[in-house]
Amino acid sequence: xxxxxNRILLLQACxxxxxxxxxxxxxxxxxxxxxxxxxxxxxxxxxxxxxxxKKFLKNTDEYILPLICFLCSISLIMMLRLKVSLFYAxxxxxxxxxxxxxxxxxxxxxxxxxxxxxxxxxLCAIIIIGxxxxxxxxxxxxxxxxxxxxxxxxxxxxxxxxxxxxLATYLQENKNMLNLPNRHWIFLYLPPLRFLAPLVMIWGIAxxxxxxxxxxxxxxxxxxxxxxMTYAATSNKxxxxxxxxxxxxxxxxxxxxxxxxxxxxxxxxxxWADPMGKAYQIVQSLFALGYGGFFGTGFFxxxxxxxxxxxxxxxxxxxxxxxxxxGVISVIxxxxxxxxxxxxxxxxxxNEKYKLLSFGIAGTMLLQAFIIxxxxxxxxxxxxxxxxxxxxxxxxxxxxxxAIGLLLAINAREKNRA
Amino acid sequence: xxxxxxxVILEYALLLFICAFICKTMRAIYKDLYNDSHEKGNVRxxxxxxLLVLQSYDENIINKRVLFTELITLGRGPDNNIVLxxxxxxxxxxxxxxxxxxxxxxxxxxxxxxxVNEQEIRNKSFLQNGDIIKIGTTVFKFER
Numbered sequence: 001x002x003x004x005x006n007r008i009l010l011l012q013a014c015x016x017x018x019x020x021x022x023x024x025x026x027x028x029x030x031x032x033x034x035x036x037x038x039x040x041x042x043x044x045x046x047x048x049x050x051x052x053x054k055k056f057l058k059n060t061d062e063y064i065l066p067l068i069c070f071l072c073s074i075s076l077i078m079m080l081r082l083k084v085s086l087f088y089a090x091x092x093x094x095x096x097x098x099x100x101x102x103x104x105x106x107x108x109x110x111x112x113x114x115x116x117x118x119x120x121x122x123l124c125a126i127i128i129i130g131x132x133x134x135x136x137x138x139x140x141x142x143x144x145x146x147x148x149x150x151x152x153x154x155x156x157x158x159x160x161x162x163x164x165x166x167l168a169t170y171l172q173e174n175k176n177m178l179n180l181p182n183r184h185w186i187f188l189y190l191p192p193l194r195f196l197a198p199l200v201m202i203w204g205i206a207x208x209x210x211x212x213x214x215x216x217x218x219x220x221x222x223x224x225x226x227x228x229m230t231y232a233a234t235s236n237k238x239x240x241x242x243x244x245x246x247x248x249x250x251x252x253x254x255x256x257x258x259x260x261x262x263x264x265x266x267x268x269x270x271x272w273a274d275p276m277g278k279a280y281q282i283v284q285s286l287f288a289l290g291y292g293g294f295f296g297t298g299f300f301x302x303x304x305x306x307x308x309x310x311x312x313x314x315x316x317x318x319x320x321x322x323x324x325x326x327g328v329i330s331v332i333x334x335x336x337x338x339x340x341x342x343x344x345x346x347x348x349x350x351n352e353k354y355k356l357l358s359f360g361i362a363g364t365m366l367l368q369a370f371i372i373x374x375x376x377x378x379x380x381x382x383x384x385x386x387x388x389x390x391x392x393x394x395x396x397x398x399x400x401x402x403a404i405g406l407l408l409a410i411n412a413r414e415k416n417r418a
Numbered sequence: 419x420x421x422x423x424x425x426v427i428l429e430y431a432l433l434l435f436i437c438a439f440i441c442k443t444m445r446a447i448y449k450d451l452y453n454d455s456h457e458k459g460n461v462r463x464x465x466x467x468x469l470l471v472l473q474s475y476d477e478n479i480i481n482k483r484v485l486f487t488e489l490i491t492l493g494r495g496p497d498n499n500i501v502l503x504x505x506x507x508x509x510x511x512x513x514x515x516x517x518x519x520x521x522x523x524x525x526x527x528x529x530x531x532x533x534v535n536e537q538e539i540r541n542k543s544f545l546q547n548g549d550i551i552k553i554g555t556t557v558f559k560f561e562r
Contacts, residue, residue, distance in 0.1 A: 008446070011439040018432045025425050063447055070439055077432075298429040326433055330440040337440075337447060 012070040013046040019077035022299050030084065038091050046073055049098055053408070057105060059415035060408045063341050067334050068404060071389035074331065078318055079392060081300060082311050086392050093394045097401035104405030108413070111406065115353055118169035122198070125162040128155045129205060133212050154395040156209065156218045157386075160225075161399055161406075163202065164364065167226060168357035170198055171233035175352075202226045203243075207250060214260055217371060217385030223247065224367050229360050268381035281308050285376055288321040296324025311392045313384050316376045331390070332373070339366045345411045354410045361403045467521060467562040469514075474556045475504050483561075490514045492553055493526075506530045506554035514545070514560075521545045521562065530554060 020039045024031045050065040072094050079087040104111065114121065132155050137145050146153045206222040209215050227243040230236075254261045263278060271279035271286070284307040291297060304310050304318035311318075320328045342362030349355035365388050372391075375382040386396040466485045474480055484490070484500060491498045493511040502511070508528035515522055524542045525532040532539055533552035545551075551558040 008439065008442045011435050011442065014435055015432065018428055018435065022425060022428050022432070025421055025428070063443060063450075067443060070443075074436070295433065298426070299432055300425075301429070323433055323436065326437055330436045333440050333444065337443065341447070 009047050009050055009066055009069075012066065012073050013043045015073045015077055016042050016046075016080075019080055019299065023080060026300050034088070035080075035084070038088065042073070042076055042091060042094070045069075045095070045098070057408065057412055060412045061341050061345060064338055064404065064408065067338050067341075068389055071331070071334055074319065075315075075390040075392075077299075078315055078390070079311065081322070082305060082315075082318060086311055089394075090392050090397075093397040096394075097397045100398055101401040101405035101408075104402050105409045105412070108406065108409030112354070112409070112413075115165055115169045115357070118166045118173070121162045121169075122166040122201075125159040125166065126205065128159045128162070129209060131155065133208075136213070151394075154393070156213075156215065157395040157399040160218075160221070160364065161403060163205075163222065163225065164229075164357060164360040164403075166198075167202070167229045168353050168360055171229060172353045172356055175233055199226060199230060199239075203246060215384070216261070216264065216381070217375075217383035220371055220383055221364070221368055221385060224371075225360065225364050228363050228367065229356060232359055232363075233356055264381045264383075268378060271378065281314065282378055282382055284308075285314050285317040286378060288317040289377065292321040292324040292328075294325045296320075296322050296327055298322065312386055313372065313382075313391070314376055315387055315391050316373055319390075332369075335366060335369045335388075339363070342407055345407060345414075349410065349414045351414070354414065358407050358410050361407050365400065365403070467560070469500075469551070470559040470561055472550070472557040472559055475554075486514075488516050502554060502556055504554040504556065507556075511553055521560070523551065528553075 016039045020031070020035065023035075046069040050062070050069060053060060053065050054062050075090060076087065076094070079090045132146060135146055137147050137152075146155055203223060203226060206219045206226075209219045209222065223243070227240060230239045230243075255265060266273070267279045267282060271283050273279070275283045288302065288304055288307060291302065296302070299322050302318070302321035304314075304321050307314045307317055316328070316331070319331060323330075339362050342358060342365075346355050346359035346362065349358060368385060368388055371380070371383055372385050372387050374380045375385075386393045388396065388400045466487055469484045469486075469490070471479050471482050471484070486499070490500065491510065491513045492500045492502060492507075493509055494502060494504065494507045495509045498510065506529075508526070508530070510526045511528045512526060512532045513524050515524065522542055522544050523532065523534065523539065525539055534543055534545070535550055536552075545560045545562075547560065547562050549560040551560060
């Protein structure tokens with residue numbers, strides 16, 4: 001095994017230090033003890049956590065955690081750049097997330113036992129999503145928040161994990177049934193309808209989120225997740241065809257029915273029709289990316305704060321403006337490398353449930369990153385969703401860290417067995 | 419002025435650190451994969467193949483297995499790996515060698531030829547699992 005040198009870890013941990021130095025040069029009065037101590041602690045954490053994981057968790061993948069720490073440090077310096085108050089909050093979420101990740105690894109055996117009860121997991125996911133419709137509060141044009149005291153929770157982020165667990169178990173148990181080609185229409189091989197029902201149900205949930213909560217991003221993510229996992233489990237292309245038909249019908253239907261969808265599509269097709277009004281956000285994002293060029297404008301030299309809600313949905317454009325093509329490619333590479341290592345974990349699994357679950361976790365993260373990156377660059381209509389590990393957001397950060405914890409725990413388990 | 423220069427240097431340093439981290443990590447992952455695949459390659463070649471003696475002039479060596487990995491030479495001369503003191507066998511009769519995951523038998527212009535599956539081989543031939551090799555009065559079965 002090639003040793004990932006500890007010196008490399010210093011590289012990503014140095015990012016907050018450099019950013020803080022720049023921050024100081026820009027405006028010396030804005031630097032106070034709190035900022036400096038957060039910076040110092042985050043540097044230590046980003047070096048110590050991967051090393052500790054390597055030391056105490058034998059047999060886990062040693063590349064995933066450094067890459068995640070790299071993404072987190074990018075997130076921290078962007079928060080410092082964009083809004084200092086979010087810098088504290090984001091740091092708090094990263095620390096809580098890392099603690100949760102270690103707790104997940106510690107109690108992974110108990111958590112993975114839950115996979116034996118797939119329908120309970122699925123039901124919980126539906127209840128959580130349904131509760132948003134009843135108790136939810138509308139923020140920023142989307143009904144997907146629950147406010148409990150001082151906290152705002154986005155429950156869809158957590159139900160993502162439950163649905164992944166449900167899909168992994170359900171597909172593993174019914175794999176043979178789903179592959180049984182006893183309905184044969186033209187070129188489609190389909191199983192009896194009752195075995196398809198849970199899949200159709202998940203697509204229905206996606207549609208529900210889409211209609212009631214106006215959350216296109218999660219609808220697309222849930223839908224993509226179900227299709228991806230089904231294909232991974234059965235390798236039957238009929239399901240992809242079916243999903244494509246379903247998707248096209250749903251898109252046409254919602255385009256006809258809902259005004260907000262029509263607006264999104266119009267903005268996507270021609271943002272220059274109304275650049276100062278509806279399309280202001282995407283137009284500013286495109287300007288930011290174009291202004292960045294190859295090397296970027298330099299930290300603190302761009303003007304990403306012109307883009308509305310830049311610290312969640314459009315953080316990628318801010319990175320593109322200040323770090324240019326090099327920064328953007330580095331971030332994308334980091335996601336791809338994490339996916340690659342996670343897929344490697346999935347291939348090494350003997351237990352098929354764990355194999356599907358770890359592949360699902362890896363694929364979902366990549367899909368989520370793709371949906372928002374494509375939205376920011378106007379490849380697909382914009383859908384509000386967080387960029388994993390970089391966007392500001394407690395729920396998203398915590399759920400991603402839990403997912404990574406599960407992935408590492410599965411890896412350790414399967415390697416210990418072998 | 420100095421502050422500006424320092425800022426520019428720091429900005430490029432930031433970019434360099436981001437880039438360097440990703441490059442180094444990619445390199446490490448690549449090296450890791452490379453080493454893995456080479457280790458597996460070694461394991462495959464260590465996997466032994468065998469010659470099982472089916473018939474022979476010498477009763478003692480019947481049903482004996484000769485294991486080898488890279489190269490094995492057959493003949494009457496004492497410097498061969500398998501010495502067959504049989505009048506029909508040439509001094510250096512044949513050699514079986516490992517070439518790109520396959521095994522190849524080469525007849526070294528012997529007087530009485532080498533037979534694989536009852537067929538006389540001309541110069542070289544690749545071997546499959548279960549092939550019957552006949553040299554002189556000795557019959558081998560190739561196993562891999």
